Amino acid sequence: MDAKTYCLYVLVMAGVTYLIRAIPLTLFQRKLNSPFIRSFLYYVPYAVLGAMTFPDVFTSAGAPAPSLLGTAAALLLAWRGKSMVVVALGACAAALCASLVLMLI
Template sequence: MNNTSFFIYLAVMAGSTYLIRAIPFAAMRKKIENKFIRSFLYYIPYTVLSAMTFPAALYATGNIYAAAAGLLVAILFAIKGKGLTTVAIVSCVTVLLVEVLRIYII
């Protein structure tokens, strides 16, 4: 790929990314009053983050059982209100233990 093509592709990607973010700001002149739309827009970031994170959490290891165990432990610790570092460390240790058990014992 030569430099001209690269910069054309880069400009198109930058322009489309900017327009996707700028058009809603330009189109909406007043505050959204509809309660349903506001609640819908409120949960979009959480939904998108979950949709991207959940499959990655299940397929991060080569073993679906180890990944599921780590995810389950992470969910349980998060529900109990533990900190992010604690949840991450405990879930990683869980995945490690399941992998070690799978390799050496089972």
């Protein structure tokens, strides 16, 4: 791919992505009044993350067994209120262990 084509692609990608983020953030500077809208926006983070995590987490570490074991570890650690680093690394470690065991048997 030549430099000009590459630059055009990156420009379109970056431009569209930036505008999606910037327009709502700069446009809505006042607090919205509707209790429903306020409640809706309050729940958005949880809803977005719930939808992004499932079902993708089940296939996130390559083969099924490492992914599922990693998921179980993450669920357990997060449920117990461990910090983000601990949960993330714990899930990686569990997935890695499962992969190693799979390789040996």
